[in-house]
Amino acid sequence: VALLGILKAGAAYVPLDPAHPRQRLAYMLGDTASPLLLTQQGLLEHLGELNLPVLCLDRDATVLDAQPDHDPRLPIHPDQLAYCIYTSGSTGLPKGAMVSHRGIAALQRAQAEWFEVTAADRVLQFASIGFDAFVFDWVMAFGAGAALVLRNEDVDERLVDWMIASGVTLATLPPALLVRLSFVGATRLRCVISAGEACRPEHLRAVPPGCRFVNAYGPTETTIWATAQRVEGEAAASMNIPIGRPVAGLRVCILDECLALLPVGAVGQIHIAGPGLARGYLNRPELTAEKFIPDPHGEPGSRMYRTGDLARYRLDGSIEYLGRTDHQVKLRGLRIELGEIENTLLGVAGVRETAVLVRHDLPGEPRLVAYFAVRDGHDAATAIVQAKTQLQAQLPEYMLPSAWVVLPALPLNTSGKIDRKALPAPQGRADDAAPHVEPVTETQKLLAGIWRELLQVERVGLNDNFFALGGHSLLATQVAARLSEHVKVTASLRVFFETPTVAAIAERIDALVASQGAHPVPTIRRQARRRDAATPSSSVSTE
Numbered sequence: 055v056a057l058l059g060i061l062k063a064g065a066a067y068v069p070l071d072p073a074h075p076r077q078r079l080a081y082m083l084g085d086t087a088s089p090l091l092l093t094q095q096g097l098l099e100h101l102g103e104l105n106l107p108v109l110c111l112d113r114d115a116t117v118l119d120a121q122p123d124h125d126p127r128l129p130i131h132p133d134q135l136a137y138c139i140y141t142s143g144s145t146g147l148p149k150g151a152m153v154s155h156r157g158i159a160a161l162q163r164a165q166a167e168w169f170e171v172t173a174a175d176r177v178l179q180f181a182s183i184g185f186d187a188f189v190f191d192w193v194m195a196f197g198a199g200a201a202l203v204l205r206n207e208d209v210d211e212r213l214v215d216w217m218i219a220s221g222v223t224l225a226t227l228p229p230a231l232l233v234r235l236s237f238v239g240a241t242r243l244r245c246v247i248s249a250g251e252a253c254r255p256e257h258l259r260a261v262p263p264g265c266r267f268v269n270a271y272g273p274t275e276t277t278i279w280a281t282a283q284r285v286e287g288e289a290a291a292s293m294n295i296p297i298g299r300p301v302a303g304l305r306v307c308i309l310d311e312c313l314a315l316l317p318v319g320a321v322g323q324i325h326i327a328g329p330g331l332a333r334g335y336l337n338r339p340e341l342t343a344e345k346f347i348p349d350p351h352g353e354p355g356s357r358m359y360r361t362g363d364l365a366r367y368r369l370d371g372s373i374e375y376l377g378r379t380d381h382q383v384k385l386r387g388l389r390i391e392l393g394e395i396e397n398t399l400l401g402v403a404g405v406r407e408t409a410v411l412v413r414h415d416l417p418g419e420p421r422l423v424a425y426f427a428v429r430d431g432h433d434a435a436t437a438i439v440q441a442k443t444q445l446q447a448q449l450p451e452y453m454l455p456s457a458w459v460v461l462p463a464l465p466l467n468t469s470g471k472i473d474r475k476a477l478p479a480p481q482g483r484a485d486d487a488a489p490h491v492e493p494v495t496e497t498q499k500l501l502a503g504i505w506r507e508l509l510q511v512e513r514v515g516l517n518d519n520f521f522a523l524g525g526h527s528l529l530a531t532q533v534a535a536r537l538s539e540h541v542k543v544t545a546s547l548r549v550f551f552e553t554p555t556v557a558a559i560a561e562r563i564d565a566l567v568a569s570q571g572a573h574p575v576p577t578i579r580r581q582a583r584r585r586d587a588a589t590p591s592s593s594v595s596t597e
Contacts, residue, residue, distance in 0.1 A: 056092050056111055058196070061155075064128045066135040068150070071184025073468050076102050078148065082140050085150060085337060132156035138336055139186055141274050150336035153189075157277030160329040161190070162197035164301035168268065168282055169224060169245055171198035176242075178217060178225040179204045185469045186274045187249065190226055214240060226270070228470035232257040233407055234463065237265070248285075250471050252375055252393075253295040254400055258285060271297035271375060275345065275359050277330035280304050281373060289372070293401060296372040297365070304328035305352070306373065308365055313350050318367045321376060327351075327358040364391075383412050385420055390453055395424070395445070402444050404428045404437030407464050409472050410455060415479050419510075421524055424455035425477050427463050434460040442522055451551065456524030491516040497541075497560040504536045505556070516557040520550055537563065543570055 060067045068086050070079050070093075079101060083091070091106055095113040111118070136155045140148035165171065177195035179202050181187035195202040209216040217225065218240050225243065227235075228250040237243055237260050246261050249270040261267050267290075272280035283289055283298025300306040307315060308322040316322040327349050334342030349358040364376040377393025392410045399408040408426035415421075428437045438458055445454055457480035465476040493502045493516055502514040509523050520530065530550040543566040549559055 057192075060092075061136060062128075063126065064130045064134060066152075067137050069137065069139055069183040069188065071182050071468070072097050072100055073182065074184060076100060081147065082150070086138055130155055132159065133333075135333065137189070139189075139274060140184075141186075149338055149341060151274045152333040152336055153274075153277050154333060157330045157332065158189070158193060160303050161277045161279055162193050164279060164303065165190075165194045165197060167302050169194065169247075171195070171200050171224065173199040175200040175223045176203050176221050177201065178220075178222045178227075180225065180227060180470070182468055186278045187226060187469065190249070190278045194224065194226075214238075217243070228466075229253050229257045230407060230464065230466055230472050231470045232260050235260045237262045240265075250469065252377075252397075253285070253297075255290060255293065255295065256400075256406065257295075258290055269295050269297055271373075272330075273326075273359070273361055273363075275332045275361075276304065276326045276328070277332070280306055280324075280326050280330070283372060288370075294374055294376075294397060296368060297375045298372050300328075304330055305358075307351060307358070308367060308373070313347075315351065316367070318369055321364055321366045323379060324361040324363045324365050324373070325358045326361060327356060331357060331359055364393075385412060385422065385452065390422070395422070395449065395453055395455070398445055398448050399424060399426060399441055402437065402441045404432035404440060407472070409464055409474055409477060411474055411477065413457075413479065421457060422453070422455040423457045423459060423477075423480055425459045425461060425464060427461050442519070446521075451521055452526060454521050456521070456526070493556060493560075495560060495564070497563050498556055500540060501533075501537070501556050501560050501563070504533050508532055508536075514556060517555050520554040520559075522554075525550070525554075541567060543567055 057067055068082060068088055070082060083104075083106065088106060091101075091104065091108045093101070093108065093110055095110045098108070098110070109118075133154050133156055136153050136158050138150045138152050140150050142148060171177070171194055175195070175198065177191055177200050179188070179191045179195075181191060192202055194200070203217075203220045203222055205213075206216075214235055214237055217237075221242050222240075223242050224245045224247070226247040226249055229248050230251060232246070232248060233254075233256055237246075240262055243262060243265050245266040245268065247268045247270050248257055249272075253269040258267055267285040269283045269285050269289075270279055270281070272278050279301055281297045281300055281304075283296050285295055289295055305327045307325045307327070308320075309325050310316055310320075310322050313325075325347075331346065334346050345360050346357050347360055349356040352358065362379045364379055365373050366376065368374050377391055377396075381392045383390050383392060392412075395410045396408050399405050399410070406427045406429045408424065410422060410424050412420050413423045424441070426437070426441070428434050438460065441458075442454075459478065459480050461478075465473040467473040467476075490513065493499045493514070498516060505511070505514045505518075505520065505523065505525075508529050509525060511523055514523070520533075525533075530547050533550070534547065541563060543563065549562050553559055553562060
């Protein structure tokens, strides 16, 4: 009610989520120079010391009741500021996106067209106030005179039962949560909207028969929503469900680095134009100029928002989301799209959800780590073997994760998205359940010892894969150099890629020794060696 009152009065609001750290909330209050804080008495302690007037909606209810309740009928221009909502910023400080009344009106029109909301509907308010999905929910309900069903945090473990009891008919939920739910018995639920992350076929399994499923896409800076896809038929069978086509009033373009329009199938960045565009970022003129650019394909003076999202047009004209430009990382000089690895992993039968990131747990040794949860009825060790096999078949060596972490479920943040910052560091090996076979011959023992030192693993077996243990081409060069100290033969790097196990490489080394008449591998006594010690020069071939 307070939020609607602010908008009715022609003012703008700044949502503050009490779940956020005090320092972050203080930054938002200072950045906006807010003249008044509306809150509840029980939340004051979390806010700390405040330098602005405070009105507690519960404590000061008597004062509020004494205020006039007539319609002020204030003139409100469509471009007046409606709210300023903060999202994560690359500098470490959140950035405030300024959204106008025009954007809210455009959102409501598109929702009315897509979801046909009526006064008989009951819309779930799932997102907390600090996220833009909160606006999506209440605009959908109040724009059509429907009821807004507020979620209580204590129902998270029994969300579906609570939704059934509350008679929810429309719900917007993140895919990471959908994959964990089953809407059996939710007969009144007529539409589920997936938003916030990429949508996969497994997310549809929770939806009851006869319930419409819509995959929605849009950033905060375009008033939350930009495209939509009703998921049925071919779209439902697609491994990467499309985000559809632009909603009413918006124009979505996929452009290259020169802002030229791209053809079907070509990957580029999503740019959005239309009435939903935010004004820009509060007190961040340089960032605003970087992200909100002149529209080279629109009317003179028009703008478009550069999303940072990668996509391509499909043959049917819909748009396929492919990931973030800032999820592109460079590892050992090679550019990697983490989303491509994640998409490949999601094609493995036993994998339910996954995340891949670059970790820097070891100084100077960044590594790719894959996290995933397995489906019910699937074995974790088997899933890892299948995942490694599939990735090795589809991706180049430099895109293969060097560590694997299996979790019961991936952690979610307060908006229901995968919380990448909460993913734990790898501990040991995820596939320890696999049979371990000790090296037997002197060549095998020598090779396993070098691997242990360079890969920093406790044990290496005959059948262990060099790349699965965290190896890469640069480390393979170091292994070959170490071998050359004891075996006077030229070990090609091709050996590591063609036969990457201890047993197979040792067999090829012994064959080289025999064919060249070199001395066999002597008995090796393992010695401690500093990781920062210089690697001896060698004549290793890199063919």
